[in-house]
Amino acid sequence: MTDSMAREIIQRKKEEYGESLIILCHHYQSDDIIAYADFIGDSLELARKASRIGRAEHVVFCGVYFMAESAAILAPGKSVYIPDRDAGCPLADMAPEGAVLKAWDALKEIADSVIPVSYVNSSAAIKAFCGRNSGTICTSGNALKVFEWAYSKADRIFFLPDMNLGRNTARGMGIPDDLIALWDPEKDLGGLDEETLMKARIILWKGWCPVHWPRFTPEDVSSVRAGCPGIRVIVHPETDPRTVAAADMSGSTANILNCVSRMSPGESLAIGTEANMVKRAASANPQLRIVPLKEVYCDDMARITMEKLADTLLHLEDDTYRVSVPGDTARHAFAALANMLKI
Numbered sequence: 603m604t605d606s607m608a609r610e611i612i613q614r615k616k617e618e619y620g621e622s623l624i625i626l627c628h629h630y631q632s633d634d635i636i637a638y639a640d641f642i643g644d645s646l647e648l649a650r651k652a653s654r655i656g657r658a659e660h661v662v663f664c665g666v667y668f669m670a671e672s673a674a675i676l677a678p679g680k681s682v683y684i685p686d687r688d689a690g691c692p693l694a695d696m697a698p699e700g701a702v703l704k705a706w707d708a709l710k711e712i713a714d715s716v717i718p719v720s721y722v723n724s725s726a727a728i729k730a731f732c733g734r735n736s737g738t739i740c741t742s743g744n745a746l747k748v749f750e751w752a753y754s755k756a757d758r759i760f761f762l763p764d765m766n767l768g769r770n771t772a773r774g775m776g777i778p779d780d781l782i783a784l785w786d787p788e789k790d791l792g793g794l795d796e797e798t799l800m801k802a803r804i805i806l807w808k809g810w811c812p813v814h815w816p817r818f819t820p821e822d823v824s825s826v827r828a829g830c831p832g833i834r835v836i837v838h839p840e841t842d843p844r845t846v847a848a849a850d851m852s853g854s855t856a857n858i859l860n861c862v863s864r865m866s867p868g869e870s871l872a873i874g875t876e877a878n879m880v881k882r883a884a885s886a887n888p889q890l891r892i893v894p895l896k897e898v899y900c901d902d903m904a905r906i907t908m909e910k911l912a913d914t915l916l917h918l919e920d921d922t923y924r925v926s927v928p929g930d931t932a933r934h935a936f937a938a939l940a941n942m943l944k945i
């Protein structure tokens with residue numbers, strides 16, 4: 603299918619389905635896809651939007667699989683589709699359910715008063731695990747508030763799967779490094795001893811987003827500052843804590859865009875996150891100087907193409923692209939997500 607055929611199909615199907623179709627797009631999607639978005643957002647904004655979809659019967663999610671699963675969980679009764687089922691997330695895949703349950707059982711034997719919290723970048727099975735154990739979900743935009751809530755319920759947090767978001771958030775709350783434990787699923791008891799686990803305030807699962815870690819480094823921050831005196835630097839909290847410390851600020855994609863909206867003409871900002879979003883912010887704000895801290899792209903987000911979007915819209919009446927989550931998993935994952943949306 604050529605690009606012009608794909609454009610014609612997308613436009614025609616959008617007109618045909620009208621308000622019964624909604625296309626949600628993550629900020630990391632390419633401009634070609636964003637052009638057809640009814641709503642653009644980060645994980646939290648898209649989760650909220652999915653939970654409040656009114657008349658739309660069909661929700662096409664241009665993002666990665668765990669996001670479409672979350673939409674299916676939060677919008678029961680709607681049909682949710684993803685244009686490529688193989689658009690996964692390596693970070694989410696680093697926390698398989700079996701390994702997490704094994705770690706949880708071992709942890710509970712040693713350390714009491716522990717609550718599970720998962721980053722939204724996780725499978726429905728992991729969200730359900732949190733829901734079954736009175737835990738919750740967070741995004742990069744609300745992690746601090748969610749951690750505060752979790753500490754009102756338990757002495758320690760079992761956080762998965764992103765070790766950098768966990769450490770950056772814990773440090774932001776003043777938790778010292780010696781009370782932050784890192785659970786390596788490849789090792790017995792996570793490579794930790796009982797004393798470390800008993801005194802830890804947070805146990806981090808050893809997972810990371812390969813787009814953000816270890817790609818953005820403190821040296822990148824020094825280098826951009828040297829090339830552009832006066833430039834400020836903001837990075838996503840999935841980056842290395844040393845990079846966060848070297849930058850002026852860190853924040854979720856929504857926070858980064860808020861930061862851009864507050865800048866005055868002539869100011870400069872280097873942004874450490876996926877480059878599609880950074881370049882779009884730069885072209886939407888020609889009065890500012892916005893540059894990627896480093897040009898990195900998410901290969902999984904890039905799996906969504908116009909051709910696949912067009913084909914999805916041709917198959918809204920069958921299961922080719924439909925995303926569904928088994929009932930029991932969906933119920934417990936919903937509980938965890940609902941907890942988050944209340945915080």
Ligand code: SF4
Nearest residue numbers: 691692693811813900
């Ligand atoms: S940017 Fe990272 S966390 Fe987000 S979908 Fe890609 S690999 Fe997963």
